[in-house]
Amino acid sequence: MKVIRTLVSPDGVTGLNGWQYLLDDDGEELEFDNTDSANSFLLDNGSYTQEYIDEWIEIIEKGDK
Numbered sequence: 001m002k003v004i005r006t007l008v009s010p011d012g013v014t015g016l017n018g019w020q021y022l023l024d025d026d027g028e029e030l031e032f033d034n035t036d037s038a039n040s041f042l043l044d045n046g047s048y049t050q051e052y053i054d055e056w057i058e059i060i061e062k063g064d065k
Contacts, residue, residue: 001031001032001033001061001062002031002032002033002034002035002037002038002059002060002061002062003021003022003029003030003031003032003038003059003060003061003062004021004022004030004032004038004041004042004057004058004059005019005020005021005022005057005058005060006019006020006056006057006058007019007020007056008020008056014056019065029062031062032059035059038059039053039059042057
């Protein structure tokens with residue numbers, strides 16, 4: 001399973017508070033079957049461009065902290 005993380009906090013500050021993970025409605029890490037489905041989710045549900053995703057967001061294997 002894949003999860004999504006970034007160092008950019010919701011207020012736009014980079015790297016001060018550690019990794020921020022995309023969470024589901026229960027506060028758990030939102031999981032994806034593969035990198036493509038996670039990337040598609042970001043493109044379809046946010047105001048992200050592929051360039052922003054490539055620069056600021058990591059899609060990693062769950063547990064690879």
